[in-house]
Amino acid sequence: MQEVIGYRPPTRVFHAPKALAGVTSLRGEVLPVIDLASLLHGEAETRPDPSEPRVVVVREAAGAKRRVGLKVDALLGLREVPAGKQGEVPAAVQARLGELVVGVVSEPPPAFALLSVTGILNAPAFRQLSGAAIE
Numbered sequence: 015m016q017e018v019i020g021y022r023p024p025t026r027v028f029h030a031p032k033a034l035a036g037v038t039s040l041r042g043e044v045l046p047v048i049d050l051a052s053l054l055h056g057e058a059e060t061r062p063d064p065s066e067p068r069v070v071v072v073r074e075a076a077g078a079k080r081r082v083g084l085k086v087d088a089l090l091g092l093r094e095v096p097a098g099k100q101g102e103v104p105a106a107v108q109a110r111l112g113e114l115v116v117g118v119v120s121e122p123p124p125a126f127a128l129l130s131v132t133g134i135l136n137a138p139a140f141r142q143l144s145g146a147a148i149e
């Protein structure tokens with residue numbers, strides 16, 4: 015994770031998958047914004063009383079080092095995951111979400127899944143886009 019910014023509606027990209035909320039400018043650079051709810055659930059969910067959405071800016075750890083903003087409904091906090099605390103992904107989760115989830119941390123509070131930035135950027139929802147669309 016690089017930083018967390020306030021959510022401002024991104025500019026929609028014509029013919030883009032629904033999971034790509036659009037693009038925004040971050041300090042003069044174009045930043046694609048992915049709606050995690052849409053990507054993980056298959057469609058964007060509408061909440062009657064949304065808390066303050068945020069954009070978590072992340073970059074790949076290796077390789078192309080693409081950067082992207084992940085729109086989240088709320089941010090409950092940030093945690094470091096010590097080595098050895100990451101558990102295996104349950105088979106049911108692996109079957110549904112594939113390479114998006116790379117581990118789980120079951121120690122509360124609360125339990126959570128670890129997402130792969132590369133897995134998100136290479137998700138089937140974005141395969142129709144050219145390689146330059148999400149960089």
